[in-house]
Amino acid sequence: MIRLSHISKTYHRGKDVIKAVDDVSLEIKDGEIYGVIGFSGAGKSTLVRCINLLERPDKGGKVEIDGEDVTLWPDRKLRELRSGIGMIFQHFSLMPSRTALENVLYPLRWRGIPKPRQLERARELLKLVELSDRENNYPRELSGGQKQRVAIARALANEPKVLLCDEATSALDPTTTGEILQLLKKLNSDLGITIVVITHQLNVVKDICSRVAVMEHGKLVEEGDVFRVFSNPRNEVTRRFISAATPLSKAEQMASLPGVLHLQPGEKFVRLTYTGPGVSEPLISAASNRFMITMNILFADVDLVEGAPIGGTVGIISGESARIEEALDYMRQKNVKVEVLANG
Ligand SMILES: Nc1ncnc2c1ncn2[C@@H]1O[C@H](COP(=O)(O)OP(=O)(O)OP(=O)(O)O)[C@@H](O)[C@H]1O
Ligand SMILES: [Mg+2]
Known part of the structure; x- marks a missing residue:
């Protein structure tokens, strides 16, 4: 579903050169839940932002989605690319002056769907995330977990094949984290959606991912089946991660x-x-x-x-x-x- 080949991303700040991502190649299969883990600053967010081209990788890097080299796509096709790839974030990024329902309706407006059908679809999505009873609430009236559910519903509006989750549970307490993870798992198995989870929480990976990539200083230092990586870590960073959590x-x-x-x-x-x-x-x-x-x-x-x-x-x-x-x-x-x- 996603194939990244030799992805690098270099930032220039005055004289400083920051290599946020350094020659990362990996493959994410259709329908899997794939984890990217690493300490702060490792380059995880930058890497996933390259998947939907919110960041353009440096020359030589290639991003293929479902067999298509999207790095060759012109900028005007990027909306199409991004509507096929939903994204959720740590701080939910909801529009504060719109209700839960209006937030979910928002991405549907562009698609030439008749108004009543848009409304119906937005309500279906809120039902899917078990938030039907909160459709008229504003974000400030919702708990963190409920806000993330709205954000998930909104991310699913365009029926994406891929959902990118950047620290989606990092601002939530452990119980709510567990609930959101179970929801992601359900969406993965019911809708077959491919999910990429970025996190610095080892338990998130343990709970829902089948494969994991470990990043450090922009590089991918270890990759494999979650069980193999946890039971027999090959890299020092991975070992540090595991020992910090147990x-x-x-x-x-x-x-x-x-x-x-x-x-x-x-x-x-x-x-x-x-x-x-x-x-x-x-x-x-x-x-x-x-x-x-x-x-x-x-x-x-x-x-x-x-x-x-x-x-x-x-x-x-x-x-x-x-x-x-x-x-x-x-x-x-x-x-x-x-x-x-x-x-x-
Ligand atoms: N727009 C930017 N301009 C300059 N440097 C940047 C930019 N975005 C990220 N960086 C740098 O790139 C490196 C990787 O950042 P990134 O946000 O990808 O890390 P991360 O693994 O997501 O960290 P965290 O767990 O804290 O979210 C960091 O050193 C960061 O300061
Ligand atoms: Mg990040």
């Missing part, structure tokens, strides 16, 4: 602070990380029974990514030392990454 990364700190862990001789302080599908909590009790060890779990963090568990457990193992080794080997065989962070 308490499991605090284990090193615990191990290095004197007096936090009171390990008895023979005990081991371990972190078990699930790195492949098919692992789950019962493994620990299975190992405990089988090798007569005990695992005192200090904390755990397990998430489901595309239906498979990902995450891990941190705790103290005690038992006979040979049996502890056997238990750890057993877990390694079951696809668990075992790290011994301290020995008693």
Whole structure:
């Protein structure tokens, strides 16, 4: 659906040259939810703005939408391009002096559709985002989540094939974020719309994306299936992202602070990380029974990514030392990454 080839974007500010995007190539398939993640300033917004040519990429870059090289299109065709690609933003960008219904009607005005049909269509869209009862409210009378629903309805007015979401949930609380993500997921599966999600929130990617690109300093540093990227990150930036979002990364700190862990001789302080599908909590009790060890779990963090568990457990193992080794080997065989962070 979207193919970006060698996209760069350079800004000139006086003498300064800023390479916001640096030679990025990627492909987004029809009907998928694709995530672009990176720390602030990584170039995510600039990259997606190149998709609908809100930014023109530097020479040599090519943007193909549904097989068409739109970088060759003249400026007068850009409205057509942008009506096929909806976009939503962190701060909703609604027109404050128009009601929810009028905001959704606005993009329909250009299309030569009879007025009554426009109205009907706008109401259908508000129904789709479950906001029918708020059609006469002004943006200031709506909550953040409701405003984003209006913005989504408006973005869908022209029946786009692609929806670009630039930090669409960053201004929302976790519950509302979850609701908006579920709505996006529903639109993706019911309407088959291809969705590109830009975010610095790892959970957004975990919850709804099937593939993800990680950006840093304008470059694409890692790309792949979400499960693969989270379970086996290849790039340092990706690892930093993941460890910032999970308490499991605090284990090193615990191990290095004197007096936090009171390990008895023979005990081991371990972190078990699930790195492949098919692992789950019962493994620990299975190992405990089988090798007569005990695992005192200090904390755990397990998430489901595309239906498979990902995450891990941190705790103290005690038992006979040979049996502890056997238990750890057993877990390694079951696809668990075992790290011994301290020995008693
Ligand atoms: N119009 C512009 N003129 C000059 N520099 C710009 C312009 N737009 C973006 N930049 C610079 O390009 C770089 C990438 O910006 P961009 O907004 O794409 O990052 P981002 O990954 O979306 O960040 P955030 O997570 O904070 O939204 C930044 O260094 C930014 O200052
Ligand atoms: Mg941005």
